[in-house]
Amino acid sequence: MKALILALVLASSSALGPAREAYQSGDLARARATLEALLQPLQLPQCADEAEAHLLLAATFHAQEDLPRAEQEVVEGLALDSDAKLDPLLYPPDFIAFVERVNVLRQERITQRAAERRPPVLLPPSPTLPQEPSAADQALASVQPASKGWYLVPFGVGHLVHGRTTKGTVLAVTQGTTFAVSAISLGTALALRGNDGRYSADDAPTARKLNVSYLVGGYAFAALYAYGVLDGLLSAPGPLAQPGPPPPERGD
Known part of the structure; x- marks a missing residue:
């Protein structure tokens, strides 16, 4: 509005x-x-x-x-x-x-x-030669x-697109691992349920551990994803690389 x-x-x-x-x-x-x-x-x-x-x-x-x-x-x-x-x-x-x-x-x-x-002055300035575009x-x-919207994509994609390879690789590995642990734990826990939706006495201890693993993995993935988004959106754009002077020649 x-x-x-x-x-x-x-x-x-x-x-x-x-x-x-x-x-x-x-x-x-x-x-x-x-x-x-x-x-x-x-x-x-x-x-x-x-x-x-x-x-x-x-x-x-x-x-x-x-x-x-x-x-x-x-x-x-x-x-x-x-x-x-x-x-x-x-x-x-x-x-x-x-x-x-x-x-x-x-x-x-x-x-x-x-x-x-x-505005022009009374005395015109001396003409200057046109400058060629620099490198x-x-x-x-x-x-x-690249748009900063890439940082909203999980698994370090935004960092990799912006050339921040090290941090992008770390986020890709850690987020991928936590996501996989959470997904596998949830899928296995659901597979242990019987037709009535309950666990058997033998499977109940294993199901409890899987549920804990699912929650820990999910929270860890969410925390890593939030960190990646905030780190990317709050980071300043890096300056373009400027060509440096040639190295001095060394005498024999």
């Missing part, structure tokens, strides 16, 4: 209202067309509205898995408003993390675009950041 009220307020507050409404409703094609029409040619006189339009367009590209164009729009938006705050009721957590990542890794480009967007720029464009 709060999200709906917020969407209605935002929709009536500026020219960006239809684009916000289309994005929130999942109509990404209409949101993209509306935003591109507002930006090309520019129809937003306020700098804050233009910055929000770039970030909203970046969110649309991000949802369409077009990460290079999403990064470009994030750079443009942060160049206009470096202190832009993303509303968690409007943007998903993985996009907010993507914006924070671009803000850190592309700070030089954001600063350069901010300088280019400033780090090409690496970020080619990397597809």
Whole structure:
């Protein structure tokens, strides 16, 4: 209900209202067309509205898995408003993390675009040679950041998808073991029951042990699963690997 009220307020507050409404409703094609029409040619006189339009367009590209164009729009938006705050009721957590990542890794480009967007001075600046994209720029464009939703999958899948191999392997083994113990114990205990649903005098001690093993295994699996989810969702995304300088040559 709060999200709906917020969407209605935002929709009536500026020219960006239809684009916000289309994005929130999942109509990404209409949101993209509306935003591109507002930006090309520019129809937003306020700098804050233009910055929000770039970030909203970046969110649309991000949802369409077009990460290079999403990064470009994030750079443009942060160049206009470096202190832009993303509303968690409007943007998903993985996009907010993507914006924070671009803000850190592309700070030089954001600063350069901010300088280019400033009003011209009386004396024009000296021309600069265009810079070729660095290896780090090409690496970020080619990397597809995995969603943190993978951490909700048991057996360490989220950690393995995000490259955290050691912890993912440990969670896979421990969760798999506890789950197997619990399932096998429950299945064996149920198999010992007679047609009347009761255990015989000979099978009762074994059934009690199996029930205890089933409960212990189930609680252990639940605890390990909860730990894996919390550890993954609360972990910060690792920075992209940056190419280091070549090692110095050693003399003979």
